[in-house]
Amino acid sequence: MIYDPGDRVVYPGIYRCTSCGDEVAVGSGQCLPEIGHREHYGSVPVRWQLLVYPQLRS
Ligand SMILES: [Zn+2]
Structure with missing residues (x-):
């Protein structure tokens, strides 16, 4: 699942x-950050991908 900045996430996690590989923790029902992100080389748009489901940690 790939999200845009400002999207409200379905699953909380990292x-x-x-x-650029930056990581951000987002809680349930919160939105992904829209501002404060570094500028990408070539003005590549920011896309957020869910990396970790906290509930899967043992
Ligand atoms: Zn980035």
């Missing part, structure tokens, strides 16, 4: 920027 999301990673597919371009």
Whole structure:
């Protein structure tokens, strides 16, 4: 699942920027950050990918 900045997430967890690898923790029902992200080389848009489902940690 790939999300845009500002999207409300379905699953809480750790999301990673597919371009630069930055990670952000987002809680249930919260939105992905729209501002404060570094500028990507070539102005590649920010895309957030769910990296970790906390509930799957043992
Ligand atoms: Zn990034």
